Structure formats: structure tokens, C-alpha cells
Amino acid sequence: MQLSYVSDGPDKVVDIRGRMPAARRRQVAPNGVIGTLLFVMAEVMLFAGFISAHAVAKTTALSGWPPPNQPRLPVEETAVNTAALLLSGAALAYAYRVYLRDVRRARVPFLIALLLGCFFVAFQGVEWLSLLREGLTVTSSTHGAFFYLIVGCHALHAVAALIVLALQYRQLLLDRLSPGAFAGAQVFWFFVVGMWPVLYWKVYF
């Protein structure tokens, strides 16, 4: 079998017999975005499993939910933290829009998104410390186990996403951040931001 076509650059295939363009093959979306979307889909199913198990365990609890001897979760404080995370998502979306027109102007909104994300994780850490002091631990009850499992897993994703965003911010400062990489990281951060209100509603109420 004779090879008739070879790739000549990222978006076209060339007929090597006559060196004429045979067909144009345009990229539907950056590889980073497609890859991240597939990863996010798997992660959504992980959280769906957690939420389902939590819903079933909650209705099985005989002594009520949360158990009477366990501390209540800080709903109001976490609402503020939720708002900070949502703002972070909005800031990153704005940064991407600006980035497509002028790379340098995207630095400030990107940094704001990054800092708000860091605030969210730090606030969660403080919240966890106070809950641990009040007696809510992984082994204290099913309520505690689910809380630390679900919220902890989300925090782990948030930290991973923040590391990626911090690395990308460095690239942005050096004018070396590619649109595909930015879009991929944006998809992952939107997953972290979008998943949180669902978890907040299911776990804290």
C-alpha cells in the first residue's frame, strides 16, 4: 500500500504525488480542551457516585441528619466562600475573553481569579480546623465521613486546578501562554466552580 498523503502542518493534508492540498482538516477544538472535557466527565461521575451514596445514607440515618451529638455545618460562612469561588470563575472567563484580544490585559483578571480560588481553599482549611475542634472527624459519624470525603475530594481538585492556574499565570507573564492551554485550564476550573454549588446544596443542607 503506497502512502499518498502526508500531514503538512497542523491543519492541512497534502497530496505528496502532486504537492497539492488534498483536503483541509481543521481542528474542532484544542486538544487540551477535548482531553480536559473527557477527564471532567469522569470526575463528574465520581462526584455523582458520592452524592448518590450521601443521599441514600442520609435517608437511612435513624437519629436524624446530622446526628444530634455532631456539630452543625457552617452554612452562612460557606455561602460567602461559595460567592468567592463563583466570582473567581467569572473573573477567569473574563480573563479569557480579554486574552483573545490583548494578552497583557488578561493578567489582572487572571490574577484575581487565582487569588479568589486561593481564598476559597484557605477558607475551607480554616473551616475544617474549627469543625475538627468541635468534634466532627472522619470517624465520628457517617455525616463526618461523607463531609470530609466529598468536600475534601473537591478541595483536592481545587488545589490541583490552582497549581495549574499558577503555572499558567507564570506563562502569561512571560507571554508564552497558548490559547489551547488557557482554554483547557479554564474548563477544569469551571468544573471546580460549577461542581461546588451542587455539593454545597447537597452536603450542607
Next chain:
Amino acid sequence: MRRWLRNAALDAVRTASGLAALALGVVGAFPETVSACSVCFSAKNEENQIAYLASTGFLTFLPLLLVGALLLWVRKRTQDTEQPRSPDHS
């Protein structure tokens, strides 16, 4: 070679679909109590049973929804990129 592969793939899909339909027909024709069904046997109260049912539906349809949304998005993006360019770009 490519046509042979496509026909083989289509044959495999047809065979699998036929077998699945046959299995479904056999199971449907002889209904039995499913002791492994957590919705029927593990639920302790009505609220618990609803939670089991909701989570079963949620976990069944969510992956289909995700894959469907991704395919629709890719289709839309493909249509957008395949639209003919203006004459001055050609």
C-alpha cells in the same frame, strides 16, 4: 480494507443489538423477584426508597447526558469550522 473494516464493525453492532434484544425478551417473558435489587429490598422507609430510585436514575442518565452534550458540542463546532469562508480568504 477500510470498507471491509466498516462492514465488520456494522455486523458486530447488528449482532450485539440482536443478542441484547433477545436477552431482554427472555428476561421480560419470565419475570422473577430480583433479590439483588437494593431499591426493593434495602430501603428501610419510603424516603430511603425514593433516594435509591433517584440515585439509580441519576447515575443511569447522567453519563448519557454528558456524552450526548459532548457529541452535540463537537457537532456544532464541526459545523462552525466547516462553514465556507468568505471569498477574500480562499
